[in-house]
Amino acid sequence: MQGVFDYWEFLAGIGLFLWGMSQVEQGLKGLAGNSFKNLLHRYTDRAWKGILVGTLVTAILQSSSLVTLMVLAFLGGGMIHLKNALGVVLGANMGTTFTAWIVATFGFKISVADFAFPFLAIGVLTYLFTNSRPFLKNAGIFLLGFGLLFLGLDFMKVSIDTYAAAVDLSTFDEHGRWWFLVLGILITAMIQSSSALIVIVLSAINAGLIGSDHALAMIIGANIGTTFTLILGAAGGTADKKRLALANFSFNFIAGILCFFWIDALILLSIQVFHLTDPLMELVALNSLINGLMILGFYPFLSPLERWLKGRFRSDVPKGRSRFVKNISVELPSVALMALEKEMDGVLEDTLKLVWKIVHKHKGPKKEASVWRKITYQSKDLLLDYQQLKNLEEELFAFALRLQAENLSPEEANRLSDLSQTLRLLVVGAKEFKDIVHNLKEMEDATEPFVAEVLADLQQQVKDFLTVFEEYQALHESDAATLVTVEEKLKASYSETMHALYSQLRTKKTDVPVSTLANVLQQVFSGLGLIWKGIGSLRKELPAKMDL
Incomplete structure (x- = not known):
């Protein structure tokens, strides 16, 4: 009508x-x-x-x-x-x-x-x-x-x-x-x-x-x-x-x-x-x-x-150790991946700082402490730093799982896999160093000059490699050739250092077990290798498997 x-x-x-x-x-x-x-x-x-x-x-x-x-x-x-x-x-x-x-x-x-x-x-x-x-x-x-x-x-x-x-x-x-x-x-x-x-x-x-x-x-x-x-x-x-x-x-x-x-x-x-x-x-x-x-x-x-x-x-303001991902949703996967990638830069920075502190600035127990205390020593500050890194890993891993449930493109799924691998490699690399804190303290307290020489040489090598890691990460473009070159140098340095250790043990005295020295060298270079692989994964240029 x-x-x-x-x-x-x-x-x-x-x-x-x-x-x-x-x-x-x-x-x-x-x-x-x-x-x-x-x-x-x-x-x-x-x-x-x-x-x-x-x-x-x-x-x-x-x-x-x-x-x-x-x-x-x-x-x-x-x-x-x-x-x-x-x-x-x-x-x-x-x-x-x-x-x-x-x-x-x-x-x-x-x-x-x-x-x-x-x-x-x-x-x-x-x-x-x-x-x-x-x-x-x-x-x-x-x-x-x-x-x-x-x-x-x-x-x-x-x-x-x-x-x-x-x-x-x-x-x-x-x-x-x-x-x-x-x-x-x-x-x-x-x-x-x-x-x-x-x-x-x-x-x-x-x-x-x-x-x-x-x-x-x-x-x-x-x-x-x-x-x-x-x-x-x-x-x-x-x-x-x-x-x-x-x-x-x-x-x-x-x-x-x-x-x-x-x-x-x-x-x-x-x-x-x-x-x-x-x-x-x-x-x-x-x-x-x-x-x-x-x-x-x-x-x-x-x-x-x-x-x-x-x-x-x-x-x-959301609670958590993460800097960025705690503030965003996974509804936009491409943006969430960008935030996760920025988090990886932070994880890398924290890992390198922790490695530096472990190798150069660890503080041991007092001299009058028991032998058992010295053997089992772990710095509370370093353990706290490592635990905070682990907590961050847990938070980022949970975010990655939520993101994985979204409708990702093949490229986004591959990138998420790379970033997840970066996270695992960096944290496992940090653990390699965390596990030798008491060994480093034992080497520092040794009375034989040869042990001090080994420790000083090792500290200098770690410093040199960390400098290379930081400089490479600061670059704006990926360079596969540099990744391979540094990987080869890590392998060569490990071989040369182990060879020098066994060669000098014939004429040098040590009050630290040889197995301890060898273990420290192995874990230091293994940790550096894992961190370097993590950087490669972050840069979308993963080096070949490194066997030390």
């Missing part, structure tokens, strides 16, 4: 529109997901770059939630500073306005259903018959989503047009702008999509159901309401997630309320300065203007805001 609102058609339109957006997002992720992640990672070293990249990526993906998830992963992984992450969030808010421009430009100027059908047909057929070709399959998902998006728009537009043709529009003037502002907040918070509400508002204003001022009030409400997606996701989350959610809400709430009181001035500006007479174009332009003003207003204060936010939610 004329004038009866067909709410089923309207709700079907919203559902198709939201489903279409999710399919577009999924298709784009499959087509170029890693490219977008690389873009966010590489070009967010400045806040202004973060704004530009956040705008661009969100405009293409049409999902500020996905962009925010990426930013959270980079932030938690220590790959981006909080200030620059705030810039990306500001840009993401601007990027979400791109949908409104497309809809306002094409959605009400042509037959939307006819426009959607070719995309639906090609998308469905491509998706169904190209399972063996991921690129074409993702392209099909994208086209299908694009068609569903516009088909949903047509359903909403038709249902609202039919209703507006017979309803008394003057009844809407009785409601104040505050009512429309709150309505925009509530609807957006429920459907979790500001883009969908903006399309609803555009359909309503196209049908003459509401005026520009009420429509703009709802758009402002939508910008505030969309922040609840991140707020809900931050509940019970890490400190970084809560900080970003608070900042996002503050950006949109403060800018939205200020602009709400200047609605008349903004509409006048669009007419007199920008000469916009089409109410649809006027609305989307004002939406972009509000987000632009938000960026200009907050950009100068990002540094003090960053300092203030870092003081908030400190009790929600």
Whole structure:
């Protein structure tokens, strides 16, 4: 019946529109997901770059939630500073306005259903018959989503047009702008999509159901309401997630309320300065203007805001020995792998420090201690350092297991295997040194000069190899030739040192058992070899098996 609102058609339109957006997002992720992640990672070293990249990526993906998830992963992984992450969030808010421009430009100027059908047909057929070709399959998902998006728009537009043709529009003037502002907040918070509400508002204003001022009030409400997606996701989350959610809400709430009181001035500006007479174009332009003003207003204060936010939610900082992975989710495997790789750099640094302390700075028991105490001696400080390294290993291994359960690409699975092997090699290498602490102390307390000479020579060799390890790790590029060369030097040094030991024992005296000296040499070079293999695995250039 004329004038009866067909709410089923309207709700079907919203559902198709939201489903279409999710399919577009999924298709784009499959087509170029890693490219977008690389873009966010590489070009967010400045806040202004973060704004530009956040705008661009969100405009293409049409999902500020996905962009925010990426930013959270980079932030938690220590790959981006909080200030620059705030810039990306500001840009993401601007990027979400791109949908409104497309809809306002094409959605009400042509037959939307006819426009959607070719995309639906090609998308469905491509998706169904190209399972063996991921690129074409993702392209099909994208086209299908694009068609569903516009088909949903047509359903909403038709249902609202039919209703507006017979309803008394003057009844809407009785409601104040505050009512429309709150309505925009509530609807957006429920459907979790500001883009969908903006399309609803555009359909309503196209049908003459509401005026520009009420429509703009709802758009402002939508910008505030969309922040609840991140707020809900931050509940019970890490400190970084809560900080970003608070900042996002503050950006949109403060800018939205200020602009709400200047609605008349903004509409006048669009007419007199920008000469916009089409109410649809006027609305989307004002939406972009509000987000632009938000960026200009907050950009100068990002540094003090960053300092203030870092003081908030400190009790929600995750516990654990890890530096990065404790702050991120495994939902984005490629980013999680980058964080795990950074953790390996830290594990390597801790391992090299522990080896240095064991070989050069160990402190033994007092001279009056019993013989048994001297034989079984283990430094408490060194044991604590090693236990902390073991605890970190356990935490990283648990993270790797969770990551392994995700849908990894073959390249990601291989890289995870390399990093897991790096972790095992470094910790086992550290254990080789931990197990000879009491032997090193026995050599240090020996009275025969020959034992002191062996210890001094061994300490110098360890120092030289650790220097090589650190210098190689500092390089930006992998060098397989260097890996092989150092491996050969390790083998040669072990052979030469053992040969020299047995040769000099014919003429030298020692008050430390020969088996102890040989064991120390064997474990030192075995530990160095394991650590070097770990570096090779970290660099994706694993040396051949080293047998000492």
